[in-house]
Amino acid sequence: MAKGKKATEETSKLIVGFGENIVHEIKIQKPPKFSTVARSRSNIVFDSKKGYLTLGKATEERNFINAAQTKRFMQTVAIASKCYKFLNENLHTSIRGLFYQLKYSLGEDIDENIFSEQAESNPLIEDLEASLGVRREDLNLNATRRGVLAGNMKVIDSYGDDRITTDTSKMGRSGWAIPSDVDNEIEFVDVKAKYVLVVEKDAIWQRLNEDGFWKKENCILISPQGQATRGTRRLIRKLADKGLPVYVFNDGDAWGWYIYWTIKTGSINLAYIGSDIATPEAKFIGVTMSDLEKYTFLKKMTLKATEVDIKRAQEMLEYQWINRHKEWVEELKKVLKLKMKLEQDTLQGPRLTFIGDYIREKIKNQDFLP
């Protein structure tokens, strides 16, 4: 896996190798082809020992001399060629930007317009990532970014011409915006914290940031600001690799559970980079149905579970990576029985700072769902 300062050269070499193999096969009069890991549902497995969704051993061949694959083969080669160029130029773009480059021209002399929809190029980027064993971020393709962080940590960012050190304990009300790529040309140093606290909603992040929660408790406070992006998931993984426990505080509803499980076990769509972005060590702080017994004021603060919440709870009970935890089975059965949901914002009811006390107590008592 290409990472760090030498990433560009390493990834460039991989693309050159990819191209040389194709040229070699043409020279020896064989049909040019390459292989990639199968990303179909049947090859997505839950690794119960490691605790995340990943791909099985099935590979697939992309063959130029195959009427059904010729166009896609050409398109993938064009994508590889564009990414090689981006790496040489030391410039990044989005997958939308890549799509328009492909629409403009396939390469030096080829003015063929073989891309009409971005839906065509997206799966081929994944083919290339899986085939080369790199992430799109290594190919200078920026994924959507979202997420904010505060805590005792420094970031050394060599993106562009500058080398900028940012102290993420000095970001005021704004916090530090988590970038698309947290691997290449970026370093996280002086991480002086006891744990990572992830809170689903930005409004709750702001509340806790104002209380100086991360300072008092010496934690790294992150909000994915909704569903966690690739970059935010990767950063959480990297912080866990530094030995920090990861606690997630979300709504007790379909969306909150989904965000948690995506952080913990990865997701079906990103199973091909599961080991890079899943944090199986993560624990769920709440909000949980058993909070209703402990914090009795919550009883008047519940909302009616929606159909989506109910359906999601039923589905989750079917997933082996969830139903192997009896605590989650219990929690989800309570939801199905009570038909209620609880939001994390609720914990501001008694007083605005109560939300921090709730988290403190949960962590002190190690009162989590797995």
Next chain:
Amino acid sequence: MAKGKKATEETSKLIVGFGENIVHEIKIQKPPKFSTVARSRSNIVFDSKKGYLTLGKATEERNFINAAQTKRFMQTVAIASKCYKFLNENLHTSIRGLFYQLKYSLGEDIDENIFSEQAESNPLIEDLEASLGVRREDLNLNATRRGVLAGNMKVIDSYGDDRITTDTSKMGRSGWAIPSDVDNEIEFVDVKAKYVLVVEKDAIWQRLNEDGFWKKENCILISPQGQATRGTRRLIRKLADKGLPVYVFNDGDAWGWYIYWTIKTGSINLAYIGSDIATPEAKFIGVTMSDLEKYTFLKKMTLKATEVDIKRAQEMLEYQWINRHKEWVEELKKVLKLKMKLEQDTLQGPRLTFIGDYIREKIKNQDFLP
């Protein structure tokens, strides 16, 4: 309008005055009431001289002794009381947090649960804002934040216990995250830039940031990251107040136009704070249909306009604040004729850095839509 360091005290005084009026009326045995500016459609006007959507002179009375209004009156007083508390505590929350505080308890001794949906409290917050002549941010209520900035400027942020100075030219790939409230306890100093460039999409912001566009051109580079929040619109207004021209670079489609016009003239929903958040001086850089003639490669990069784009273009031709500009009438008629749209990402087609050249040329030639 309460702003700056004394904001808390000023706003608190306004709330006290609001309460004292009610108490006074009870004492003299009159029905307690307060008045607010009418926010109904019939009172929303386009101020053609100033160039933004605002409220007319119609006021509405909220009367306690009116069966239809009693509950809402009580609710508004409860909201005022909560905000007064937040100001005294020097703590902020979201309108969701406020809703849960109201659900928990209306005040010291009142355990009545008169709020069942947040939809009930939201319009009453606006009643209170309009009645007191403050923004919700002055009431320590955080609105959703989104948006990122880079440029030669410093921010002095006194939120919480610290007083933090951030140099927004040293934010690397992340940029500075625009907060919810850009008025209270925050200052923008050393703004050394020639203009403000707003780009709709974060991916384009990242592209231009990587190119050092804001550094080379000495501009403040902002992305609202989609629709501009209250905070981002207010910040653009404040930068325009410092004498900087504001140029907006968006997609040439329904959403891109909408984002532009919201920045320029404000919106119907926020007409009650129109003067604070609209920037009528803003100009539209593109992407425009006439770009198709100038940059001929764009012809193969167009997308088919969707039904939403067509419907929006038709609606826009009806708005007096748009159809008074003949250039916009021409542009929208072209859209309706060609049934095409163009995305800003397209300008990366020839090479990734072309997008900066396009903007440079547009600004050099002052080639804008009004």
